[in-house]
Amino acid sequence: DQQVKQNSPSLSVQEGRISILNCDYTNSMFDYFLWYKKYPAEGPTFLISISSIKDKNEDGRFTVFLNKSAKHLSLHIVPSQPGDSAVYFCAASKSQAGTALIFGKGTTLSVSS
Amino acid sequence: DVKVTQSSRYLVKRTGEKVFLECVQDMDHENMFWYRQDPGLGLRLIYFSYDVKMKEKGDIPEGYSVSREKKERFSLILESASTNQTSMYLCASSLFGAYPYEQYFGPGTRLTVT
Numbered sequence: 314d315q316q317v318k319q320n321s322p323s324l325s326v327q328e329g330r331i332s333i334l335n336c337d338y339t340n341s342m343f344d345y346f347l348w349y350k351k352y353p354a355e356g357p358t359f360l361i362s363i364s365s366i367k368d369k370n371e372d373g374r375f376t377v378f379l380n381k382s383a384k385h386l387s388l389h390i391v392p393s394q395p396g397d398s399a400v401y402f403c404a405a406s407k408s409q410a411g412t413a414l415i416f417g418k419g420t421t422l423s424v425s426s
Numbered sequence: 427d428v429k430v431t432q433s434s435r436y437l438v439k440r441t442g443e444k445v446f447l448e449c450v451q452d453m454d455h456e457n458m459f460w461y462r463q464d465p466g467l468g469l470r471l472i473y474f475s476y477d478v479k480m481k482e483k484g485d486i487p488e489g490y491s492v493s494r495e496k497k498e499r500f501s502l503i504l505e506s507a508s509t510n511q512t513s514m515y516l517c518a519s520s521l522f523g524a525y526p527y528e529q530y531f532g533p534g535t536r537l538t539v540t
Binding site for chain 2: 319322345347354355356357358359362402406413414416417418419
C-alpha cells in the first residue's frame with residue numbers, strides 16, 4: 314500500500330511560469346517531508362524539506378507547502394527554468410533515528426523555453 | 427561536501443551470476459541504504475543499515491543480501507542474478523538522528539542482466 318503518492322506522472326510548464334508538484338500521504342505518523350530532484354543517469358539530490366510543525370518553507374525559487382489536515386504537500390517553483398526539467402520525488406519520514414525515507418513514484422517536470 | 431561513490435556506473439551480467447555492487451561514503455554517516463529505481467515505480471528500498479554489521483530489510487529484499495563490515499562501505503549482493511533485477515541501483519547515506527534526515531545519493535549503477 315502506497316504511503317506516499319504522487320498522482321501526476323508528468324507536468325509540462327513554460328519557462329517563467331509557476332510549476333506546482335503535488336504529493337499526498339496516508340500515514341499520520343510522518344512528520345518530516347523532503348523533495349528530491351533527479352536528472353537522468355544521476356543520483357537524486359536533496360532540494361528542500363519541511364517539518365510537520367510548519368506549513369511553509371521557502372528556499373529561493375522553491376517553496377514547499379504542507380497541509381496536515383489534508384495530508385497533502387506541494388512544491389512550487391517560481392519562476393520555472395529549463396534546467397528545472399527533471400524527475401521530482403516526494404519523500405516522508407517519521408522522527409525516529411535511522412528510519413528510512415518513504416518515496417513517492419516521482420513526477421517528471423518538463424520546462425520549455 | 428558529502429560524497430557517495432558506487433563502484434560501477436554500468437554493469438552487464440548474465441542470468442545466474444553472483445553480482446556485487448559496492449558503495450562507499452566519506453562523511454562518517456551511520457545510515458546507509460540501497461534502493462532500486464524503475465520507471466513508474468519510483469525508488470524502492472531494498473535494504474538499509476544503521477551501524478556496522480547491522481542490516482534491516484526494506485520493501486523488496488527478495489533476491490538480495492547486503493554486507494556492512496566497515497562504516498563507510500555498504501555492499502549489495504545479488505546471489506543469482508535474474509532478468510527482473512535489471513534496474514538502476516542507488517546507494518545513499520545519512521547521519522543518524524539528524525533532521526531533516528536528508529539522504530545523500532551516489533550516481534547510481536545501471537545493471538543489465540541478460
